[in-house]
Amino acid sequence: MTSRIFVALDTPDIDRAKAIANRVRHHVGGIKLGLEFFMANGRHGVQEMHDLGLPIFLDLKLHDIPNTVGKAVQALRGLDPAVLTVHGAGGRAMLEDAKAAAPLGTKVVAVTMLTSLDENDLRTTGIEGSAHDQVLRLTDLAMDAGLDGIVCSGDEVAAAHKHWPKGFFVVPGVRPANGHIGDQKRVVTPRAALDAGASILVVGRPITGADDPDLAAREIGATL
Numbered sequence: 001m002t003s004r005i006f007v008a009l010d011t012p013d014i015d016r017a018k019a020i021a022n023r024v025r026h027h028v029g030g031i032k033l034g035l036e037f038f039m040a041n042g043r044h045g046v047q048e049m050h051d052l053g054l055p056i057f058l059d060l061k062l063h064d065i066p067n068t069v070g071k072a073v074q075a076l077r078g079l080d081p082a083v084l085t086v087h088g089a090g091g092r093a094m095l096e097d098a099k100a101a102a103p104l105g106t107k108v109v110a111v112t113m114l115t116s117l118d119e120n121d122l123r124t125t126g127i128e129g130s131a132h133d134q135v136l137r138l139t140d141l142a143m144d145a146g147l148d149g150i151v152c153s154g155d156e157v158a159a160a161h162k163h164w165p166k167g168f169f170v171v172p173g174v175r176p177a178n179g180h181i182g183d184q185k186r187v188v189t190p191r192a193a194l195d196a197g198a199s200i201l202v203v204g205r206p207i208t209g210a211d212d213p214d215l216a217a218r219e220i221g222a223t224l
């Protein structure tokens, strides 16, 4: 069975990204390229990674006015990532335009509340209420806008899945038991995230920061 782990290759160094991807390729279902990689290597870098033959998750978290986001998604044409992220907080028209501009085979998913935030952080951005409520609000918005799914933490994925049984649920911020948490605040184990309804898991530093990324990916995979 294909692994549901996407490894986050957060590096500006394309040679390092390729080296890690090649080391872990038999233990992951795909690779996630985010802002750090994209800023340094652009669409040509994404294409080079695509040529390794693994599904690409392009985590650009687009967030702007609808016209700008729609055109940005159009400008990615030819890369055809398996998954592309936009920010749910961009609003319904932005989400609709992103989805309309994306290739048919690309799942467009909305980031609800970053896993590096807690409810106190939410309050400082002017949003009162629980993480749970915020995630469900943006889950409903993404569903109504015709997106394919959302990004949320493992703490909310069960409730979001209940709201949207056919949705595609991406869960980052996963850590093996006793793993180093770093800047993440809403964290669960990979097993708990899948049990709660995650469709795929995003795992970065627990694999890329390990002395032996291949072994780390294999050990996480063995818990699933």
Ligand SMILES: O=c1ccn([C@@H]2O[C@H](COP(=O)(O)O)[C@@H](O)[C@H]2O)c(=O)[nH]1
Pocket (backbone or CB within 6 Å): 008, 010, 034, 059, 111, 113, 114, 115, 116, 151, 152, 172, 173, 174, 184, 202, 203, 204, 205, 206
């Ligand atoms: O809410 C979110 C959305 C995206 N991410 C991304 O996932 C990885 C997580 O990396 P770790 O090293 O496993 O913490 C990273 O690329 C983030 O940009 C997220 O963490 N939370």
